[in-house]
Amino acid sequence: MNKGKKLSIPLPKDLDFGECCWYLDRGYDDCMHVLQGDTLLKAERLGGLELLFSIRSEGGVLQVEVLHGGTGGRIPELLGEYIRTWFDLGRDLGPFYDLLKKDKRLAYMETAYRGLRLVGIVDLFETLSWSIIGQQINLKFAYTLKRRMVEKYGAGILHEGKVYHLFPTCETLAAATVEDLRALQFSRSKAEYLIGLANSFAKGVMSREQLVALPDTESRLKALTGLRGIGVWTANYTLMKSLRDPGCIPHGDTGLLTALANHGIIKERSETGRITRYFSKYKGWESYLVFYLWRSLSVRPEGKTSPAAG
Numbered sequence: 001m002n003k004g005k006k007l008s009i010p011l012p013k014d015l016d017f018g019e020c021c022w023y024l025d026r027g028y029d030d031c032m033h034v035l036q037g038d039t040l041l042k043a044e045r046l047g048g049l050e051l052l053f054s055i056r057s058e059g060g061v062l063q064v065e066v067l068h069g070g071t072g073g074r075i076p077e078l079l080g081e082y083i084r085t086w087f088d089l090g091r092d093l094g095p096f097y098d099l100l101k102k103d104k105r106l107a108y109m110e111t112a113y114r115g116l117r118l119v120g121i122v123d124l125f126e127t128l129s130w131s132i133i134g135q136q137i138n139l140k141f142a143y144t145l146k147r148r149m150v151e152k153y154g155a156g157i158l159h160e161g162k163v164y165h166l167f168p169t170c171e172t173l174a175a176a177t178v179e180d181l182r183a184l185q186f187s188r189s190k191a192e193y194l195i196g197l198a199n200s201f202a203k204g205v206m207s208r209e210q211l212v213a214l215p216d217t218e219s220r221l222k223a224l225t226g227l228r229g230i231g232v233w234t235a236n237y238t239l240m241k242s243l244r245d246p247g248c249i250p251h252g253d254t255g256l257l258t259a260l261a262n263h264g265i266i267k268e269r270s271e272t273g274r275i276t277r278y279f280s281k282y283k284g285w286e287s288y289l290v291f292y293l294w295r296s297l298s299v300r301p302e303g304k305t306s307p308a309a310g
Contacts (some may be wrong), residue, residue, distance in 0.1 A: 016115025017057035170201035193229025259293035
């Protein structure tokens with residue numbers, strides 16, 4: 001698949017690519033992708049190659065074009081697999097929407113957010129790193145810290161006068177010092193956690209393959225929380241966003257608690273029992289319920305928003 005070559009991915013039922021792209025952007029300065037009108041551009045490493053590709057929805061398909069790199073024979077297969085994983089294209093959302101329609105508080109989501117897929121982060125190291133960066137700070141500052149780290153330690157692809165960033169490799173970040181990251185305004189603990197995480201991946205202590213090979217969610221949570229700086233929230237978020245575990249709930253998440261309160265599901269943030277009982281009605285769809293509740297906190301300029309978030 002050479003530069004300029006295209007790959008077409010049939011649109012699954014219930015995919016609103018515009019809604020997914022809007023959620024990816026939401027006005028935050030995310031340096032890992034660029035949205036230009038109705039086209040999404042992203043740089044990524046696949047098959048040992050650094051690629052820049054664009055995606056847009058057109059004529060019932062996702063039209064993917066390689067803009068830089070991509071001379072390997074398996075690139076079409078790898079790129080297609082990457083995009084299907086990124087946007088969770090293989091999942092039938094019908095059962096989830098059936099559950100929403102039965103829920104008086106959340107029934108509006110079935111139409112208001114229809115087609116929103118659980119947009120993930122495919123690379124496990126990137127997901128864990130982002131989770132650590134975002135711990136106990138607001139999203140705006142978290143994105144600022146991520147950009148500073150990516151610009152200092154990550155590679156980039158220059159295309160038409162613009163640099164498209166690649167997330168730092170674990171080997172590169174493992175070679176950083178705590179003081180290097182402190183200079184970027186990382187707290188000392190976050191700097192230590194990130195460097196320690198990078199070393200775990202660089203030395204083969206942790207990998208996506210190892211995590212996937214574990215038999216169940218509990219064993220994966222245990223493996224992740226065994227890493228320094230990875231608590232229960234981070235582990236659940238990671239399994240939800242990277243491994244697509246359908247039953248993860250990042251308990252204690254501020255945004256989730258706010259959304260639950262907005263919808264009258266809880267009155268106090270300490271009502272863990274009530275939260276557990278509520279999520280039990282969405283068995284097998286807990287991760288999607290979390291994602292849609294997060295979505296309810298954002299207002300789309302076109303007015304596509306929830307009564308609670310308005």
